[in-house]
Amino acid sequence: MLGENHALFIEFPEMQDKIKELKTSDESFKAMSDRYHQLDHRIRGLECSNIPTEDHHFTQLKMERLQLKDKIYNILMN
Numbered sequence: 324m325l326g327e328n329h330a331l332f333i334e335f336p337e338m339q340d341k342i343k344e345l346k347t348s349d350e351s352f353k354a355m356s357d358r359y360h361q362l363d364h365r366i367r368g369l370e371c372s373n374i375p376t377e378d379h380h381f382t383q384l385k386m387e388r389l390q391l392k393d394k395i396y397n398i399l400m401n
Contacts, residue, residue, distance in 0.1 A: 331360075366384050
C-alpha cells in the first residue's frame with residue numbers, strides 16, 4: 324500500500340521496549356534506526372506526492388530500508 328508507515332514501533336510492536344532501550348544504550352543501533360526512519364519518511368513522502376522519481380532511485384531507497392530492517396530485526400532477536 325502506498326504511503327504506509329513502516330516505523331519500527333509499527334513493524335515490531337512487541338519489541339517497543341527493547342527498541343527504546345537499544346536506542347539509548349547502543350549508538351550503532353541508534354544510527355541504524357535513525358537512518359531507517361529517514362528512509363521510511365522519504366519513501367512515504369515520494370509515494371504520497373506527485374514528485375517524479377526514477378524507478379531505480381526509488382527501488383534503491385526501498386532496498387536500503389529493507390536491508391536496515393533485516394539488520395535491526397536480527398539485533399532485536401539476539
